Structures are given as structure tokens and as C-alpha cells.
Amino acid sequence: MCSVVCVELEHCNLETVEHLFRDCDSSARIWAGSVLGIRVEGAEHLNMTDWVIDWVQYLRKQEGGLKRVILFIAIIWGLWIIRNKVKFQGLANNPQVLVGVLFDSIKERVHILNNQVDNKGSLKEPRGSVGDQLYQQKTDLRNGTPYHMIGQPGLCSALRIKVDASWEHSFKAAFGWVAYDELGRECMRSQVTTRAESALHAEALGVRDVVSWARSGGVLHLAISSDCLLLISAIADLTKTDHLIKDILEEIRSLASFFHCLSFSFVPRHLNSVAHGLARQAIRL
Structure with missing residues (x-):
């Protein structure tokens, strides 16, 4: 993971989905520094939906593909959590603090998604209802x-x-x-x-x-x-x-x-x- 989370997450007035999750310098460094080693350069012409679909399809074909897809989803989730904690909860824009929160969010999301993987290697749909084993x-x-x-x-x-x-x-x-x-x-x-x-x-x-x-x-x-x-x-x-x-x-x-x-x-x-x-x-x- 990268060592710096830039202030754009807090102060960008023209924030778009593409900027937040991919094109921001900090987001780009997070993707490149992860074990997935994803480079975002040259992806500016792709909307976020197409970019995500392309990477999910690519990662699934690799060895341990499902776990790599889970990590990919978890990084997106972590970036979203960081943005909301800075913007709405006043989380200090300190690189060490933000990266720590990002790591915790990614680890938690990986844990949850792994628990939703059934024996056939596919993701279960979380029901979110009373009595569900993941939601009680x-x-x-x-x-x-x-x-x-x-x-x-x-x-x-x-x-x-x-x-x-x-x-x-x-x-x-x-x-x-x-x-x-x-x-x-x-x-x-x-x-x-x-x-x-x-x-x-x-x-x-x-x-x-x-x-x-x-x-x-x-x-x-x-x-x-x-x-x-x-x-x-x-x-x-x-x-x-x-x-x-x-x-x-x-x-x-x-x-x-x-x-x-x-x-x-x-x-x-x-x-x-x-x-x-x-x-x-x-x-x-």
C-alpha cells in the first residue's frame, strides 16, 4: 500500500467515481502498491463500470482468481470508507492514520467476503435479513x-x-x-x-x-x-x-x-x- 493519502480525498470539488476510486494520485498509488499491482495509467477513457468489469474478468482467470477478485473489491470498499471518514466524520488527514484505517477496512471486507464464499467458489448473496447466519x-x-x-x-x-x-x-x-x-x-x-x-x-x-x-x-x-x-x-x-x-x-x-x-x-x-x-x-x- 502507498505511504501517503493525498488531500484530494478531502478537498476535490469535482470528485467523480473515476477520480475517487482510480484516477486520484493516491488511489493510483494504492492500486500499484497492492499485491495486485494494478496500474491505472491509460485508463482515463474507461468509465468506472467498464474498468471494474474488465479487471474482475481478468483477475478471475488467474491462479487464486476468486481471492484476487475479493481483494480488488475490498480495496474499492476501503477507498470509499476512507473518503467518508474524512469527509463526514472529521478523520484527521494524516497519512499514517488514513492508511491504518484503509488497512483495517480492506482486511475486514476481505474477511466478510471470504465468509460468503460457498464450497463451489461462488459468492453468496447476503440476505441482510433477520435469521441470516451473517445477520442476526x-x-x-x-x-x-x-x-x-x-x-x-x-x-x-x-x-x-x-x-x-x-x-x-x-x-x-x-x-x-x-x-x-x-x-x-x-x-x-x-x-x-x-x-x-x-x-x-x-x-x-x-x-x-x-x-x-x-x-x-x-x-x-x-x-x-x-x-x-x-x-x-x-x-x-x-x-x-x-x-x-x-x-x-x-x-x-x-x-x-x-x-x-x-x-x-x-x-x-x-x-x-x-x-x-x-x-x-x-x-x-
Whole structure:
């Protein structure tokens, strides 16, 4: 892999699929430095779809072709993850940090794709549904409080986000959330004002916002904490859900299929003070 990831991943105003995954100088060095040894020079006339198809067909014909195709797909995935972490999560544009994240993303994607290879050497289609061996739901009690997990823990640490909401009887509402990286450092925070029918409704809107943001940013492992015990219980059991939030929770569960692992847990208010303060501040605006 290359030793430098250029700032184009963060600042290119004319970013195209071809530029991001192939034509950027940094992407080109990553392809050339990988064990695949792919050179992108002279490919400018090919759109990304044709370029990918050509390489997949070529790599499949080589010895160990399926594993080489998996690595090819994993590098594309890694470039996408890096771009989203820099652009949406404020990941420091430090070459050592970015290359480390890239390695982790590629390793994780190779592991997942290899697990989807059946005995005949073809890729299974991931169903992403409840009960699938690669996508399971689990509900249990931790320290006497609900804990709900969708998917399976992966090789990478989860992005941890604490969320809270505030509501007034005038139906004015607000929610705030704060994200922490694997080292426990704050990397993102948000405040949103809105309208809600109840305090529980506002809490559900806050969780949906977190899941939507993480999905758009390419986050794969996400751990969400809320001090609303009723909401975490409802996420774990839709049959006992307030009708005001049932549609929101079903939307959250639909978005959950895009994550490798998504967990929801309850935390006491005193451990959620930052998100609580953001929500209270926003509702006063």
C-alpha cells in the first residue's frame, strides 16, 4: 500500500467515481502498491463500470482468481470508507492514520467476503435479513437494562454515539448527539430542532437521525446509547411499541441492514450529560 493519502480525498470539488476510486494520485498509488499491482495509467477513457468489469474478468482467470477478485473489491470498499471518514466524520488527514484505517477496512471486507464464499467458489448473496447466519438480531439484559444488537461484531471498533432529546408540551423538540472514536475521543456532535408529538417521539427522531447520518457516512459498526429506557425497550420489541414511533423504528431497522453491526443500549442520564446538554441548548434557541 502507498505511504501517503493525498488531500484530494478531502478537498476535490469535482470528485467523480473515476477520480475517487482510480484516477486520484493516491488511489493510483494504492492500486500499484497492492499485491495486485494494478496500474491505472491509460485508463482515463474507461468509465468506472467498464474498468471494474474488465479487471474482475481478468483477475478471475488467474491462479487464486476468486481471492484476487475479493481483494480488488475490498480495496474499492476501503477507498470509499476512507473518503467518508474524512469527509463526514472529521478523520484527521494524516497519512499514517488514513492508511491504518484503509488497512483495517480492506482486511475486514476481505474477511466478510471470504465468509460468503460457498464450497463451489461462488459468492453468496447476503440476505441482510433477520435469521441470516451473517445477520442476526440479539436482545439481552446487561446490568438489568435492555441491550439490542443487530448483526455481528467485526474486526474494527464501533463508532460510539450517545443521543438525547428534549420536548415541550407546545410540541417543540430538539435532540443532540455526540460521537466518539475507538479511543474515546469526541469526533462529531450535532444539534437539531424539530417538532414531536411526545418526548418518546423526539427520542426516536434523535436515534433515527444518528442511524441516517452514520449510514450516509459509510459507518459499518455503530453503537448507540440513549438514556430513554422506554425507547431502547421498544427497539428490542416492536410488538410493544407506541404507535407514534412504530414507523420510525421500522425505518431504523430497515437502515440497520446496511451495517455490519448496530447496537442500542441504555445509559443513565448522568452518563449522557453531553448529549443531554446539546438537546437542552437546542430547544432554547
